[in-house]
Amino acid sequence: MTETIQNIVDEIRANGSFLLTTHESPDGDAVGSSLALASFLRRIGKQVCVHFRDPVPELFAFLPGSDTVNPHIPEQDFNVSFVLDVGEFRRxxxxxxxxxxxxxxxxxxxxxxxxxxxxxxxxxxxxxxTGILVYRIITAFGYAMDRDTALCLYTAIISDTGSFRYSNANREAFTVAGEMIEQGVNAWSVAERLYESQPQKRLELLTRALATLEVICGGRAASLTVTSDMYDATGANAELTDGFVNYPRSIRGVEVAIFFRQLDECTCKVGFRSKGAVNVAGFAAALGGGGHHNAAGCTVSGGLEEIKSRVYDIVNASL
Known part of the structure; x- marks a missing residue:
């Protein structure tokens, strides 16, 4: 791994133009790690283009460089392309x-x-x-961290650790976050942006989603659902469902949370979250997706009730 980081540092030193991208429907780690890497590269004099397939969520619009993200790739050649946090290349x-x-x-x-x-x-x-990996590269390069890059890295870390509540919140995560604060990041300001500035329609959508709560497997798993009709009724969009899966996971005794998000009448996104005892990446893989031990997802074709039945069968068989 040290050799790989050094190879990446060598590529950065030797080249002048860089294209950066991340996965569809970018989350806090995807946005934060991409913008942190872009900030660093620009500050050392590199030409950088950041391209996302989907727009930067409004929640992360406060991050430096968020307004420079391109919806399309310019007609030019790039010496190096970075792909961050995608899991699968197609994403x-x-x-x-x-x-x-x-x-x-x-x-x-x-x-x-x-x-x-x-x-x-x-x-x-x-x-x-993934923000941690960007930090390792920047450190190996010998760059003195600036505040804008630090802010993006800090946001990436607290987003993917659930503000240090998840089991992946290891010592390195706390150490790097602490270093970012030393570089001028205001922890309360970031928390306010992420958790204390919700649009009203998000809560209206959440109200409808909570009414769909289902508890299965003798209380060891639970789910929420958001349908297309709910978006129409509230004026909300999929971007505002970020974090909804944590509500069923917060129930005492629940080990696996499931979030069904309808894309259309024939397709649904399914997200899985675990409290640690169950590897939900296996559930997602069985349905053509992937992810982490504690967080995974997939896109499934079919009617909503048919999809829910398939997912519940897979979870039931495991639990």
Whole structure:
């Protein structure tokens, strides 16, 4: 792993233009780690383009560089492309996957089941967030951390550790977060942005979702559902469902939480969360998806009730 980091540092030193991307429906780690890497590269004089298939969620619009993210890839060549936090290459989106990169492809990830599709693959499932891997690269480069980069890294870490509540909140996560605070990051300001600034329609959507609560497997698993009709009724969108899966997980005795998010009448996204005893990556893999031990997901075709029945059968068989 040390050799891989050094190889990546060498690529950064030797090249001038960089393309960065992450997965569809980017979360806090995806956005924070990508923008942190972009901030660092720009400050050392590199040309950088950040491309996301989907827009930066409003929740993370406060991060430096969020307004520079491109919905499309410019018609030019890049020396190096970084793909962050995707798990599977296809999740970077059709435009990136079909783009003729013509240069080195670097894969940064901490998913347990990540594909090794890069020329260099820095994959560590023991890292609390992909932001941690970006921090390791920046440190190995010998760069003195600036506040904007620190803010993006801090946000990546607290997002993927659930504000240090999840089991992946290891010593390294706390240490790096502490260093970011020393660089001027205001922990309360970030917390206020992430948790104390919700739009009203998110709570209206949550009210409807909580009414769908189902507890199965003798109380060891529970689910919430958001349907297309709920979006129509509240004016909310999928972006505002971030964190909904944590409500069924918070029930005493529940080991696995499931979140069904309807995409259309024939497709549903399914998210799984574990309190640690159950590896939910196996559930997602059985349905064509993937992820971490404690957090995984997949996209499933079929009617909503049919999908729920399939998922419940898989979870029941395990628990």
């Amino acid at each position: 970077a989106g059709d435009e990136f996957c079909s783009f003729r990169r013509g240069g080195t492809l670097i894969n940064l990830d901490h998913h347990l089941s990540c594909e090794c599709f890069g020329s260099h693959n820095l994959i560590d499932s023991g890292a609390a967030a």
